[in-house]
């Protein structure tokens with residue numbers, strides 16, 4: 238069984254102690270594992286937790302791959318361990334934390350120029366050059382596996398989980414290599430169609446082709462092809478390859494042509510990574526204005542164009558018509574200052590699609606059209622800086638969040654959390670400045686597996702925002718087997734945790750936190766049957782994300798109610814789901830407003846398919862942040878954010 242298809246054990250939560258590292262927040266979730274930001278001794282790390290059940294040799298391969306390569310454009314491995322100590326359920330891969338944004342998020346937010354794109358792609362090409370020189374392949378090059386480091390803008394390649402070194406035996410069955418369909422080379426697809434009973438052997442040209450797909454998307458906002466089912470049931474390309482410059486006239490011709498070379502049908506005609514690096518370096522010297530112009534138009538109030546309409550189908554048709562001729566658009570949709578004054582009492586329903594709920598899914602839910610009162614964000618609460626950076630808030634909200642963050646940090650790092658029971662991080666100092674792959678070496682060993690017998694980690698998983706002074710606090714403790722259970726001691730009672738909690742609650746009251754914030758996070762729910770498989774067929778992996786909008790344009794805070802709603806998928810195609818398709822599902826109130834989208838109506842065919850996608854707030858976390866003025870029955874939320882494919886609603 239492929240690790241992506243395994244049932245997952247319960248995962249630890251932020252605040253938990255995983256081998257001496259205190260989990261701080263979720264960084265990403267993929268088909269293989271979950272990546273957390275963690276802290277230890279004041280340093281930050283990225284911990285990837287891979288469930289051991291069914292992992293087979295995949296985990297070992299990821300460690301071996303990471304251990305072999307030392308390069309500033311490849312994430313560094315620092316160590317590994319099994320966790321919990323007793324009855325381990327996870328392989329924990331400890332990596333340097335690359336602070337930054339995924340390449341797709343970076344491109345969507347920055348609306349980069351050709352020159353800026355070149356710089357990022359050069360980093361990935363250098364990483365591939367190092368891997369290929371070391372006789373290794375990445376095999377899953379895609380935007381979400383590249384992080385643009387905030388500190389220096391360098392692109393860093395992550396996730397070597399399905400990589401392969403020449404010396405390693407193949408662990409996948411089937412005639413398709415692992416990786417993501419939209420990035421697979423034509424020769425891999427050909428092999429899949431024409432050869433049965435044999436395994437495809439990837440080559441460096443496959444990685445180069447995948448980088449070509451990434452570059453094509455960076456330059457044009459679309460993928461070169463979609464794979465669709467052909468007459469004979471095999472997967473074929475959706476149409477001919479349109480040249481980069483025909484798709485986007487702003488791309489300098491030399492760069493467009495280079496991109497087309499990476500996508501050559503014949504692998505022999507693609508440059509190898511070394512040649513590619515040299516070509517990209519040469520192009521960096523180009524300094525004419527066309528290299529420094531943003532590649533796409535910026536979003537503005539007039540090009541996110543949902544209008545309320547009584548007839549849903551009419552609206553979808555109208556949207557499609559409007560969108561057909563639009564050039565690709567990028568740049569944050571929410572940083573622009575609002576200029577219009579709100580019309581007092583303006584009432585406008587949220588996008589008026591009233592699709593029925595997926596049959597058999599969440600049947601117990603009361604289905605109620607989410608009404609939305611559209612209110613432009615008061616100018617004072619809008620910063621011209623993107624909200625995704627977390628800065629588009631009023632000083633009051635920032636102050637309250639800041640104070641809460643400090644208090645959370647105080648709780649999470651208190652004496653009762655984070656005992657360093659294991660010490661296995663192999664500190665390696667700064668990245669080696671050359672781009673060579675290190676000699677193969679043995680797996681980095683846990684050098685401190687000397688946990689005191691019976692050591693118990695005592696995480697401080699205190700969910701501050703969901704507490705009221707009267708509520709029993711949900712402090713979790715962990716037994717030696719690592720399972721979490723409610724503490725018999727209310728957190729609001731004795732000790733430092735209780736004092737900090739009370740202080741936080743008081744601060745919350747003082748700062749006027751919205752009432753709805755005292756609600757709990759809703760319980761997990763399964764995906765609709767067949768949703769994950771359907772998404773995979775549409776080239777959407779668990780963890781992939783894009784943008785959504787309630788529509789209406791400009792900066793908006795909407796007042797929404799619990800129940801059924803629809804949002805528009807915007808910015809680009811989501812796998813094979815066309816840009817502008819409508820996702821529908823339920824809004825569930827909790828400490829945030831959780832959007833659990835269970836179906837999508839495809840823009841091009843109007844077919845409705847099951848999906849499992851959660852709405853992310855402007856901070857990239859699940860659920861929409863509550864804006865001031867929210868009440869338990871009517872939440873005020875921002876009108877756009879991210880939408881992410883999930884395996885279940887956590």
Ligand SMILES: Nc1ncnc2c1ncn2[C@@H]1O[C@H](COP(=O)(O)OP(=O)(O)OP(=O)(O)O)[C@@H](O)[C@H]1O
Nearest residue numbers: 264265267268269270272283333334335381395396
């Ligand atoms: N070292 C790191 N520093 C910061 N963020 C990271 C790091 N490693 C991974 N991430 C984030 O976590 C996400 C998931 O990581 P990764 O791709 O390794 O998991 P995965 O389970 O193998 O995913 P997939 O199924 O997509 O291959 C990445 O897209 C990235 O955003």
